[in-house]
Amino acid sequence: MKELDIKGKLAKKASSFIARMSSDGKRSALREIARLLEEKYETILNANSKDLAEAEKNNISGPLTDRLRLDIGRISSMAGGIRQIALLDDPVGEVLNMKRRPNGLLIGQVRVPIGVIGIIYEARPNVTADASGLCLMAGNAVLLRGGREAINSNIAIVGIINEALSASGVPAGAVQLVENTDRESALGMMKLNRYLDLLIPRGGGGLIRTVVENSTVPVVETGVGNCHAYVDRSADPVMAANIIINAKTQRPGVCNAIETLLVHRSIAGSFLPEICERLHRHKVEIRGDETVTGLVSSAVQATEEDWYTEYLDLKLAVRVVDSTDQAIEHINTYGSGHSETIITESYTNSQKFLAEVDSAAVYVNASTRFTDGFEFGFGAEIGISTQKLHARGPMGLRELTSTKYVIYGQGQVR
Amino acid sequence: MKELDIKGKLAKKASSFIARMSSDGKRSALREIARLLEEKYETILNANSKDLAEAEKNNISGPLTDRLRLDIGRISSMAGGIRQIALLDDPVGEVLNMKRRPNGLLIGQVRVPIGVIGIIYEARPNVTADASGLCLMAGNAVLLRGGREAINSNIAIVGIINEALSASGVPAGAVQLVENTDRESALGMMKLNRYLDLLIPRGGGGLIRTVVENSTVPVVETGVGNCHAYVDRSADPVMAANIIINAKTQRPGVCNAIETLLVHRSIAGSFLPEICERLHRHKVEIRGDETVTGLVSSAVQATEEDWYTEYLDLKLAVRVVDSTDQAIEHINTYGSGHSETIITESYTNSQKFLAEVDSAAVYVNASTRFTDGFEFGFGAEIGISTQKLHARGPMGLRELTSTKYVIYGQGQVR
Numbered sequence: 001m002k003e004l005d006i007k008g009k010l011a012k013k014a015s016s017f018i019a020r021m022s023s024d025g026k027r028s029a030l031r032e033i034a035r036l037l038e039e040k041y042e043t044i045l046n047a048n049s050k051d052l053a054e055a056e057k058n059n060i061s062g063p064l065t066d067r068l069r070l071d072i073g074r075i076s077s078m079a080g081g082i083r084q085i086a087l088l089d090d091p092v093g094e095v096l097n098m099k100r101r102p103n104g105l106l107i108g109q110v111r112v113p114i115g116v117i118g119i120i121y122e123a124r125p126n127v128t129a130d131a132s133g134l135c136l137m138a139g140n141a142v143l144l145r146g147g148r149e150a151i152n153s154n155i156a157i158v159g160i161i162n163e164a165l166s167a168s169g170v171p172a173g174a175v176q177l178v179e180n181t182d183r184e185s186a187l188g189m190m191k192l193n194r195y196l197d198l199l200i201p202r203g204g205g206g207l208i209r210t211v212v213e214n215s216t217v218p219v220v221e222t223g224v225g226n227c228h229a230y231v232d233r234s235a236d237p238v239m240a241a242n243i244i245i246n247a248k249t250q251r252p253g254v255c256n257a258i259e260t261l262l263v264h265r266s267i268a269g270s271f272l273p274e275i276c277e278r279l280h281r282h283k284v285e286i287r288g289d290e291t292v293t294g295l296v297s298s299a300v301q302a303t304e305e306d307w308y309t310e311y312l313d314l315k316l317a318v319r320v321v322d323s324t325d326q327a328i329e330h331i332n333t334y335g336s337g338h339s340e341t342i343i344t345e346s347y348t349n350s351q352k353f354l355a356e357v358d359s360a361a362v363y364v365n366a367s368t369r370f371t372d373g374f375e376f377g378f379g380a381e382i383g384i385s386t387q388k389l390h391a392r393g394p395m396g397l398r399e400l401t402s403t404k405y406v407i408y409g410q411g412q413v414r
Numbered sequence: 415m416k417e418l419d420i421k422g423k424l425a426k427k428a429s430s431f432i433a434r435m436s437s438d439g440k441r442s443a444l445r446e447i448a449r450l451l452e453e454k455y456e457t458i459l460n461a462n463s464k465d466l467a468e469a470e471k472n473n474i475s476g477p478l479t480d481r482l483r484l485d486i487g488r489i490s491s492m493a494g495g496i497r498q499i500a501l502l503d504d505p506v507g508e509v510l511n512m513k514r515r516p517n518g519l520l521i522g523q524v525r526v527p528i529g530v531i532g533i534i535y536e537a538r539p540n541v542t543a544d545a546s547g548l549c550l551m552a553g554n555a556v557l558l559r560g561g562r563e564a565i566n567s568n569i570a571i572v573g574i575i576n577e578a579l580s581a582s583g584v585p586a587g588a589v590q591l592v593e594n595t596d597r598e599s600a601l602g603m604m605k606l607n608r609y610l611d612l613l614i615p616r617g618g619g620g621l622i623r624t625v626v627e628n629s630t631v632p633v634v635e636t637g638v639g640n641c642h643a644y645v646d647r648s649a650d651p652v653m654a655a656n657i658i659i660n661a662k663t664q665r666p667g668v669c670n671a672i673e674t675l676l677v678h679r680s681i682a683g684s685f686l687p688e689i690c691e692r693l694h695r696h697k698v699e700i701r702g703d704e705t706v707t708g709l710v711s712s713a714v715q716a717t718e719e720d721w722y723t724e725y726l727d728l729k730l731a732v733r734v735v736d737s738t739d740q741a742i743e744h745i746n747t748y749g750s751g752h753s754e755t756i757i758t759e760s761y762t763n764s765q766k767f768l769a770e771v772d773s774a775a776v777y778v779n780a781s782t783r784f785t786d787g788f789e790f791g792f793g794a795e796i797g798i799s800t801q802k803l804h805a806r807g808p809m810g811l812r813e814l815t816s817t818k819y820v821i822y823g824q825g826q827v828r
Contacts, residue, residue: 016746020769099791105780107790114802115772193626197802212607216627218803239825246827332430341823354820355434358529366519366823375828376521376819377513388528388611388816389632390804402802405790406768409755409780411653413660414789 004188007143007176008195011116014173015141019113021170023090026137029168030086034079036164037129037157041075047156048125055149063253067123068149078126078157081380082133088379091398092139106408111401113139115197118189119382120145120211122203125153131202132161132175134382138400141174143196145189148181155179190215197402202383205310220390220399222383225255225338226310227368230327230353231271232344233264239365240343241275246367247341249282253312255384256339256371260307260317262327265291268320272296276318284314291320307334324349328356335359337386339368360386360393418602421557421590422609425530428587429555433527435584437504440551443582444500448493450578451543451571455489461570462539469563477667481537482563492540492571495794496547502793505812506553520822525815527553529611532603533796534559534625536617539567545616546575546589548796552814555588557610559603562595569593604629611816616797619724634804634813636797639669639752640724641782644741644767645685646758647678653779654757655689661755661781663696667726669798670753670785674721674731676741679705682734686710690732698728705734721748738763742770749773751800753782774800774807 018026037044048070055065091111098108117140121127128144135142146154158177165174178185189199193216201211205224212221229247231240247258263272268291276286276296286292287302299318306317307330321327324342331340341363342353350364361371371394373381378396385391391399432440451458462484469479505525512522531554535541542558549556560568572591579588592599603613607630615625619638626635643661645654661672677686682705690700690710700706701716713732720731721744735741738756745754755777756767764778775785785808787795792810799805805813 016770016772101789101791105784105789109807110768112772213630216629218632218801220803236825242825242827250828354524356430358430358526359818361819361821363821364823366821366826367828369828370519370821370826371819375515377515387632389634392816393523393819402806404773405775405785405807407775407777407780407784409777411650411656412780412784413656414664414781414783 003178003180004185004192007173007178008116008192010173011141011143011176012195014171015113015115017171018136018141018174019092019115019139021139023092025168026090026139027086029165029170030082030133030137032164032168033129033133033161034082034086036160037075037079037082040160041072043160044070044075044153044156047152050152051150060149064123064149068125068153070125070153074126078129081130085133085137085380088137088397090137091401096403103412104410105412108406109403110406111398112404114400114402116141116143116195117400118143118145118192118196118199118217120186120189120199120201120203120207122147122207123149125150125157127202128154128157128177129161130380131382132158134380134397134400136174138397140400143176143178143189145178145186146181151179151181186210187214190217193217200383220383220385220395221387222385222395223255224310224336224386225257225384226260226308226334226336227256227258227338228260228262228331228335228340229258229368230262230321230324230331230340230342231264231267232324232342232346232349233266234345234349235267235343236345237267237271240271241278243341243343243365243367244275245278245282247369248279248284248316249314250369252314255310256368257312258316258368259309259311260319260334262319262321262330265320265322269295272318279316282314284316286316286318288318289320292318310336324352328353332358338384339363339371341366341368360384417592417594418599418606421587421592422530422606424587425555425557425590426609428585429527429529431585432550432555432588433506433529433553435553439582440504440553441500443579443584444496444547444551446578446582447543447547447575448496448500450574451489451493451496454574455486457574458484458489458567458570461566464566465564474563478537478563482539482567484539484567488540492543495544499547499551499794502551502811504551505815510817517826518824519826522820523817524820525812526818528814528816530555530557530609531814532557532559532606532610532613532631534600534603534613534615534617534621536561536621537563539564539571541616542568542571542591543575544794545796546572548794548811548814550588552811554814557590557592557603559592559600560595565593565595600624601628604631607631614797632804634797634799634809635801636799636809637669638724638750638800639671639798640674640722640748640750641670641672641752642674642676642745642749642754643672643782644676644735644738644745644754644756645678645681646738646756646760646763647680648759648763649681649757650759651681651685654685655692657755657757657779657781658689659692659696661783662693662698662730663728664783666728669724670782671726672730672782673723673725674733674748676733676735676744679734679736682709686732686734693730696728698730700730700732702732703734706732724750738766742767746770746772752798753777753785755780755782774798
């Protein structure tokens with residue numbers, strides 16, 4: 001894969017320059033990118049209309065076309081996102097845990113950029129700008145491999161980013177797009193250990209599985225969210241209903257929306273008919289276990305498969321459980337380790353749920369929809385990690401860095 | 415691979431128990447392991463003598479046999495290592511960065527165990543005890559896959575560990591040995607994503623490359639150390655010589671020993687003949703560039719390959735450079751990202767070296783031999799990570815944990 005080799009090498013070279021840029025230098029380069037994206041919006045829209053025409057020709061579905069479509073508002077919010085990243089604290093250079101050892105060595109950890117980050121993503125061209133901004137602000141070079149559907153938009157956006165970077169004195173290679181969008185270029189990225197320090201897939205479950213199964217480059221797995229709400233016996237039913245309606249219906253297509261509702265048996269008879277009626281009014285289809293179908297006439301029978309499914313749609317699996325333990329076991333068995341919430345007034349059960357649910361974000365009495373870099377106060381995010389290594393949960397700038405040990409000596413030997 | 419499936423499943427099950435054990439419970443289980451290892455030393459020595467007889471039959475080399483051999487002293491130091499781990503701070507449960515958000519949500523990160531850790535290692539049976547102790551103290555289950563050469567010793571040690579764990583009320587599955595030692599069992603571990611959260615290879619470069627290239631389980635790469643010392647123009651020559659002799663000869667077979675010496679051109683004529691004479695007295699073979707072979711009669715010509723090589727032996731590659739920049743470039747090109755040191759009296763060059771060398775541990779005026787969990791004050795280590803994700807440098811208990819976000823709400827929705 002010649003393109004990958006050339007661009008990988010260039011990225012590696014550029015990464016050592018970006019790693020040493022001052023915070024101010026990075027901020028002004030990002031502001032220049034934002035300015036130029038807005039100034040050259042017509043270039044982007046022209047390219048985008050080619051992608052849209054191609055999508056229409058290929059009978060691509062409505063939701064995908066919607067994710068693909070750019071307009072002035074979306075370009076402006078892309079630029080706004082980059083300006084916001086330029087305002088964040090620069091994590092690079094932070095010194096952690098510096099201590100003098102008994103032998104006089106002064107040992108500490110310094111936060112440093114990771115190096116070259118590869119991103120494989122699907123149809124949204126806004127990822128091109130977002131991911132570039134985040135990687136740059138954390139001092140990394142980035143190699144982007146977007147989907148075929150957005151190739152013209154991506155070429156235009158990366159072209160503008162590079163124009164801005166060049167005007168800011170940043171060498172070529174800091175932000176590059178892999179223009180070959182066939183399967184081989186994605187697989188090639190997954191084996192590009194020589195140049196890539198980290199690979200982040202952003203997209204649906206299929207993409208993420210392919211990357212995890214094939215990549216020899218270290219991966220941070222993001223995004224698959226089979227999230228749960230558990231309504232405990234002691235829950236405030238009004239609070240529980242509000243949280244469930246919010247977590248399921250406010251934006252059903254995102255990873256932090258709930259896909260399964262668990263309800264304690266002792267309140268199922270009173271709580272379920274009402275909440276299902278409310279969900280029904282929001283056009284949510286209920287797939288329940290036998291107790292649920294017995295209580296709710298509109299519910300259809302759930303299969304084992306439903307407990308594993310991230311619908312990303314107005315569908316909700318519902319199960320009645322006998323205890324907090326059983327709810328936790330269900331979540332740890334079927335969940336994807338993203339976000340789960342318990343609604344309860346029981347101190348003991350809330351602590352048990354927080355301690356024993358093995359997910360990136362575990363809530364008491366709040367909607368799972370808050371699992372998000374902005375809501376967590378990071379200012380931005382590159383994705384939500386559902387793995388346990390390196391970073392877990394929303395990944396902001398800090399999660400795009402590594403550390404190294406620095407040791408100040410006075411001639412010490414062992 | 416039936417054995418892996420059965421043991422993986424059991425490990426996963428046990429991991430949720432260990433994750434919830436109190437610090438005191440873990441400490442007393444570890445102390446029981448230490449006690450029983452010493453009490454049953456004859457069982458271990460009998461098993462070990464079988465491995466040694468097998469090694470002799472197969473004409474296995476002296477150094478490998480030495481790594482394999484146990485005696486009362488080594489068993490007692492194994493037990494001592496476990497007792498030391500039992501004294502360390504328990505990282506599990508630490509709460510990081512807890513903050514109240516403007517909407518009232520209280521969001522923090524809690525340090526949690528990783529889950530199930532796989533270790534693939536070679537001939538040293540002491541790794542069996544060390545790795546088990548570290549993984550357990552950090553709340554993880556461990557699946558061990560040692561080398562064929564040590565299989566009888568490993569079965570004996572793991573048997574005793576399990577006897578101690580069972581007496582301490584820890585369920586089976588916390589520490590298990592994969593008894594099938596063929597290549598397939600190692601490859602099977604590398605694909606055991608269903609049960610393993612992390613895979614750590616401990617051994618030579620060949621093993622580590624195989625794991626990195628084949629594993630779909632997240633890996634922490636450890637141990638390959640092509641380390642450098644750079645003697646700057648302004649170095650104190652006595653300090654420089656002491657550091658070089660120490661870093662090369664004190665224990666040449668370990669990963670934090672230096673393999674290449676870089677010397678500034680302006681001091682090469684005065685410094686090199688003397689240091690090479692001293693190294694020669696320590697039986698170190700010098701492989702130098704043209705300047706070096708011109709100055710030092712015993713030096714042989716280095717090839718490009720030498721700059722990449724981790725000798726793990728009494729050999730040293732030596733190169734003359736024109737500047738700190740060139741030294742840094744050499745290290746970042748040929749090094750393995752482990753440990754490097756500059757010997758200098760120049761403030762500017764020391765800061766430049768610390769900032770620009772891209773390695774896990776970067777020293778000024780000290781021997782690279784200090785890159786070690788004990789020397790860094792962690793009390794113990796599972797290995798030294800040379801990758802940038804998750805952990806970099808010596809990995810102690812903290813590096814065997816992950817985090818999760820816990821969020822306390824009062825009914826918040828978006």
